[in-house]
Amino acid sequence: MRITMIGTGYVGLVSGTCFSDFGHEVICVDKDATKIARLEAGIMPIYEPGLDALVESNVRAGRLSFTTDLAPAVAAADVVFIAVGTPSRRGDGHADLSYVFAATREIAAAISGPTVVVTKSTVPVGTGDEVERIIREVAPNARAWAVSNPEFLREGAAIEDFKRPDRIVVGTDDEIARAMMGEVYRPLSLSQAPLLFTGRRTSELIKYAANAFLATKIGFINEMADLCEMVGADVKDVSRGIGLDNRIGSKFLHAGPGYGGSCFPKDTLALLKTAEDFQSPVRIVEAVVQANDARKRAMGRKVIKAMGGDARGATITLLGLTFKPNTDDMRDAPSLAIVQALQDAGAHVRAYDPEGMDQARALLPDVEFAADPYAAAEGADALVIATEWDAFRALDLQRIAMLLARPLLVDLRNIYPAAEVERAGLAYHGVGRPQHEPAAEVEMVPMLRGAA
CATH class of the missing domain: 3.40.50.720 (NAD(P)-binding Rossmann-like Domain)
Structure with a gap:
């Protein structure tokens, strides 16, 4: 045709x-x-x-x-x-x-x-x-x-x-x-x-309903992550435990810094406005939108708390800027709110992203951009993983520990096992997971290539 x-x-x-x-x-x-x-x-x-x-x-x-x-x-x-x-x-x-x-x-x-x-x-x-x-x-x-x-x-x-x-x-x-x-x-x-x-109207609503439902799953697991931190549970296990129920499913149950991108933020908001126009409020979606907006900046506070509550004068490295991996899209990316919160607290932010830095430069004029993850980490007081790019899944953590001024990894995507980070001599802070500190006396044994 x-x-x-x-x-x-x-x-x-x-x-x-x-x-x-x-x-x-x-x-x-x-x-x-x-x-x-x-x-x-x-x-x-x-x-x-x-x-x-x-x-x-x-x-x-x-x-x-x-x-x-x-x-x-x-x-x-x-x-x-x-x-x-x-x-x-x-x-x-x-x-x-x-x-x-x-x-x-x-x-x-x-x-x-x-x-x-x-x-x-x-x-x-x-x-x-x-x-x-x-x-x-x-x-x-x-x-x-x-x-x-x-x-x-x-x-x-x-x-x-x-x-x-x-x-x-x-x-x-x-x-x-x-x-x-x-x-x-x-x-x-x-x-x-x-x-x-x-019907045509049904088709139009399906799109918004689908995105709102997925956004709700993200919002739900993020709130469960907060509860996990309070009660000493691990949200990754909670997510797996509920996701194995085929009525729920495992997708979009990964705790993190909130959703962003070109679809979920504007589509949930547009659905709210449509519901308002037709006098049929969707209270669940209202709560999801409010919770997600608050969560992005809360992740900045989480980083500051991991640093002992004071980030003034510190250099903080962000790995990942785009709202998700495999895109250069910076629209409503959680990193934008995280950077703002860190800068408001007096921190200097350095960042690296495999594809998003060209777009990010226009949005984050006061951020220092690095050539690779290790250059970004050098001399920093904390390393924050904000986007789960594959390139960040197998970092040389011992090298990172030596490059950082303070041995602190804040993993906002939960891509690393806490014990692995601890073995490398780094304090580990995940999302909805028990906090780990570096072992006091750990023999620095090089990780075997290809080891899990």
Whole structure:
């Protein structure tokens, strides 16, 4: 099929590229001429593992192209996807739909034949109704159908998620649109991915409900972690113990500094505003949002407490800045609040992240950036793991202990066994775990390479 993707951000670029890899002819459209020129040169605007190679192979095969010219791309399409940003609107927290509606008007003016117009962007309930109204207003004679098709991509694993999805949700009551969307996703039939057809409003709500539920799991286990610290329990064992119940499941039960990124913060807030508009409050989600906001800064206080309650004049190293590994996304990253809390306490912050430092420099102008984890640790009074990058999972802890001015590791992602850290001569502070101090007299025996 001929597909046009409006927007080359995270969702649009990944989705368009994967559709082309299925064999569809895809044109990705963006108003940013510089971004399009860079894409044509093979330079990705985002970091996503494997995306650059997938783009290159499909461009070379002639199935994927990029343009700033929307009208001819839409006129030639069977299906047009809207994948533009829907950030939180300044002032009230509602999703800003101005980009969606502006794109809809341009699409409607360019339609030349039967066309399905699909909202891929995350939008509140009822947005599809307005998209349809705009199409009818701008092009009253067009054979066009407004459809909802929310994305469920995890940053860092988006290609795998697109090609092997848990489910595909399509919101439409029209049989023609349903048949065309079935053809779009037909290549996934071999993997037997469930294709769930619903009403358009139901489809829109599924996306928000899913993200809110996952955010709630994160919020729940983080509060259990706080309780574990008070009663002397280990949240990792609690998480495993409840996660083995298949009614609960183990995913999103990892205690840490709170959720961030491009989806959970804005989507939970948008859901609250939608619920408020319809006078149907969602109190659980309200509590999750409040608890998560408070938790990020609380992690800064946790680091200060681990240092004895005073961080003034100290140098504190953060390993990891992005909100999760395998992305360069700094949006609402917990590290932002942690850094602010440490700086407010008078500390100097030094940081290293494998992919996020370019974006972080604009957001954290007073942070010192290092070339690698060991350079970041040198002379610091504490080392804090804020993002669970694979590159941080097998650090030479004895080397870290020698580089630090004070032997203190604050593991906000619980990626190290406390005993292993203790053997290296470091005091260990995890999240929701019993506190460990370095043994008084420990023979520094080098760890065998490859040992668990």
